[in-house]
Amino acid sequence: MGRLQNKVCLITGTGGSMGRAAALSFAREGARIVGCDVNVERAEQTREAVRAAGGEIVSLHPCDLTDVANCEALVDLAVRTFGGIDVLFNNAAMAYFGPVPDLPLDDWHRTINEEVHLVYYLVRAAWAELVRSSGVIVNTASISAHQAYRPLPAVSHMAAKGAILAMTRQLAMEGAPHGIRANTISPGLVATHQTVDVLGDADLSRQMTEQIMLGRAGRPEEIAAAALFLASDESSFVTGADLRVDGGTTAW
16 A cells, blocks of 8 residues: 555646656555646646556646636546545745845735635635545745745745745644644755756856755755655644755754
8 A cells, every 4th residue: 555545636736846746756655646737738748657657647737726716626626536635735836036126016916826825725625625535735835934045036935935834834723623734845945947047057056055954956856755744644643834845954
């Protein structure tokens, strides 16, 4: 038996680097995957990869989770296909960066919409199913909710991920009477589609990695491993917690 055998796991952003790694690792442990992404090509590649590895997956793409109707459609897909939802991994997010006086207000609102609102919308849509299954919520926060990177103008991203930490503690409290556990992962700098520009800039990459004790960016598979732990029964006494997977960035 796998660590997630026959569990229905809804993972958002499966076209992204961490979402794909999570879909593959969860499927290897026996999970039935429900994926989604705004990027059709990459989401389809993930679906093909999971199936090629012998896993079960359905995927809704394109799927913009800032639209409540899409969140409801995604939950409906999970219920129609697999009968419910046992794990909700809110991985999808998009941030926009700029220093306080220069960040366009539209980018501030886009970040909050695409890092906070979409999490709440999907949790709300899936709540009844999670109550039925005494399910698990895993939300992706960030070490940017804990500390700043000197070279990164991330005011909107830090505000959004701080909100995810606070929201998840409330979800843990409200979910506990129903057997629902809710936790966050706070990744540090990870090599993904979204960080390619940062890591491709030699000076910026050096400044960022200097803050990491292990001296390198993380790998998507390392974040997926943490999500798998929180999704599985191995973390049955863990709720309202934040797991920092940051190579020691916040431990100086």
